[in-house]
Amino acid sequence: MTASPDQPVTRRTAGLLDARGEWAGLRVVVAGLGTSGFAAADALAQRGARVLVLDARAGADEVEKARVLDVLDVRVRLGDDAATALAGRLPDVDGTAPDLVVTSPGWRPTSPLLVAATAAGVPVWGDVELAWRLQAPVGSPARAPWLAVTGTNGKTTTTRMLAAMLAAAGLRTAAVGNVGVPVLHAVVDPQPYDVLAVELSSYQLHWSASIAAQSAAVLNLAPDHLDWHGGMGAYAAAKGRIYEGVERACVYDVADPATQALVREADVVEGARAIGVTLGVPGVGMLGVVEDVLADRAFVDGRADSAAELGTLEDLLGASGGTGPAPHVVSDALAAAALARSHGVPPAAVRAALRGYRPDAHRIALVGEAGGVRWVDDSKATNPHAASASLTAYDPVVWVAGGLPKGADFDELVARHARRLRAVVLLGLDPSPLRGALARHAPEVPVLEVPATEDHPVGGAGGQQVGGQLEARQLGGRAVMDRAVALAGDAARPGDVVLLAPACASMDQFTDYGARGDAFAAAVRDRLARRG
Template sequence: MSGPDRLATLTHRDADWAGLRVLVAGLGVSGFAAADALLERGAHVLVVDAQEPAGGSVLAERARILEILGADLRHGEDAVSGLPGQPLDLVVTSPGWRPDQPLLAAAAAAGVPVWGEVELAWRMRPATGAAPWLTVTGTNGKTTTVQMLTAMLRAAGLRATSAGNVGTPLLEVVMDPDPYDVVAVELSSFQLHWSHSIVPRASACLNIAPDHVDWHGSLEEYARAKGKVYAGTEVACVYNVQDPATRRLVEEADVREGCRAVGFTLGTPGLSEVGLVEDVLADRAFVAERATSAAELGTLEDLRGGPDAPPPAPHLLANALAAAALARAHGVPPAAVRQGLRDFVPEPHRIADAGVVRGVRWVDDSKATNPHAAAASLAAYEHVVWVAGGLLKGADVEDLVAGAAGRLRGVVLIGRDRAALAQALSRHAPDVPVVEVSRTDTGAMDAVVEQSLALAHEGDVVLLAPAAASMDMFANYGARGDAFCEAVRRLGRE
């Protein structure tokens, strides 16, 4: 048996993988995991990567290990410019490789199937007793939601972990000798594009906003990739009541018989929804008498992280409700959902409280690297001095600025593309004072903090929510957030 017929039989790790001729595209974390798993199953593996591994580098170490295991490795631009001169049954690609990349385009033209690492991981699960997947995608909020969900699952006594786009390759999780009970899976639009046969226990798309359009070719294709998260879902497709695009994706999805649509909302929940009743997170989807009653899943106090912490931002609350819906779809009791909310610790640079200095609250949301994320962050505060700017990557900021104008006490702009933000502010918020910091050296954040303090009134929030990537000034968004917090600490010591 060969070709598509053979691939159709590869639905679990104990299937006949031996002798399968596979090209693995990319030697990153996911590519290494894919090659390792395939070699273990007896496949013939060729790994290609455009980058030549430097001596002593992580890439070189991965290459050395795979060569010992029996892989063939080829490096350099020629290695990724087209298909090799040998028969192939399958290409497994790293998620960041675009469909128009020459090697992948050649595979498509030659009729060679292309899977992503996530697709391979699904097919590498055990034949029986495999841990169900609870899958999450969306333009923003994926990681926070998946980590909240994991906390809820663990509070219910389940051996659970988060994996996928959140950091740990799914192949590492499914091949773990100590099996998990359930996996919370974060999926990017790239990963979903290359996935074909995943059957989640429950799934969620948190929101849809323009992002990665250059990779997908259009907003419609980007949304279509996100919608694949719902395909095949068994129990519940969770959607955002405030984002009708997510409901449309559910309506268009081909799901298992009996699968339900469950909404999450920041308002009072209707039937088959989870939402907010005053300060209570309420479930009217997974209770027997949902027509007349609801289950209490927690309160805002459970989510805020302590009596001295600020109230949870609206998008953090939305993430909590989505996570709760997924947990409830998996049978997690309300008490464990509440405990999960209490146990959850946000990752750095996601609406992170940097303290109160000189009567002003400072908030680090450096992870807000696109306009949609920045808009959600700004909506959490009544009076804001906004620190914004960086690499906009062609993103449109008109709606962002227009929507935030009424909250802005002042704006401090940084980064290469700050002029686009300045122009939008002049159109939509002409009375708001704007300061541009042109410095790009390591001391730039001290100037940003000083200018922000000058614009703020007592009780205001200074919010770093750049709406842009960081690489024009910093190694990554984490380094940008660290620089902001360190500058705030220095201000507090003056």
């Protein structure tokens, strides 16, 4: 059984539509004490709600947050103390059944606590749904419109570009939601924002039913997080929620028909427009590329036969980590520009933002160059769709790939890019899924594997083997990447790019994708330093 995103409306929650609602005395269970859970508990307690927070973790970070919340009279149960409630029995709040459960984004719909809430008729909201309902009333100058972004890949880049464009136009804004500032903090800020650039994950959208953005974009749609959502249909439906109630513009990718289908299915405000983004010459109502110019034929007068220049491909060099504007970076920039233009941002502000934008760490970052070989870190490419976008930008490539596959299928990825591969270096505790795809679709490409373990002598002075005994130690972190960089460097030729675009999650051998990228960059620097 799973908890349903179509939440019941109870007598107690019916009037909780904005900050004027009767929040005082509301009994709330908050599931999870991460960044969003802490923000939810804080915001609710500040409005007089009675809050109980549950988290199976009891590390130093959770304990410190619990101390802070205790000052606000918020009860927190951690670790074993939270086990009973987390196992499925809906806990009381101050001796009474809760009126509401607020869940952190990563909690699955099958989590026993959330299933129990649904079975009991208790609404389950995500942190973003709560933020939407804690805003100032409609029509108030303190209520900032939302420009919302989702998609399988490119969300953070697009959202940060969008925030930069809004700021360049002189607006008080922030990148919030799944990136930057928690959206709850932004909507209750004493100094109101003019407009918010809101990144939303499929998890957050699953638990959101009331959000109605001024404009919204689904950048792309490819299989991801299917184990969480239960299938591609549910994943796509979650993404499509971002278009519901849109007032001005639904931005979609012309090259991805699935995103256009979500626009067609959405229930929007009368007058809202579908705005396409293309890497080709734009038609009427689209943004695209004419030669090297980013062109707007959607938000200009006389768009039937004219366009506004928003910048050039050269303006995106900084956004591409110094390696040239990869196609997915151009697409992200156009989507951000479409949202900004829908809000009235002038072309000059769009261009200024693109010229000044720099990507986050581990996103197509040039980390070294020597002997005609460039080394690029795209550790954030944690699924096949993201890796495909990265590979598209380079030819030929020594591809460093692998990790935790999350059940992904790599056949289409390898088949599409086989011709550009000089060699492949495989990481991960189980490289067999990628190895199999390479054998089927790129049998001529050399495949070099970093062993997941190595043998060490047991006991003995000075590391001498005792009694022929060996132990196998799992490799991880820097040891893995040192070997990967050595193999990749030996395979590369002048003119090649060694590209870390793993197409997999990192947690089998690294703390996260950031640690993986840091290890790659450090190993590259050491190799280049040794070779002068």
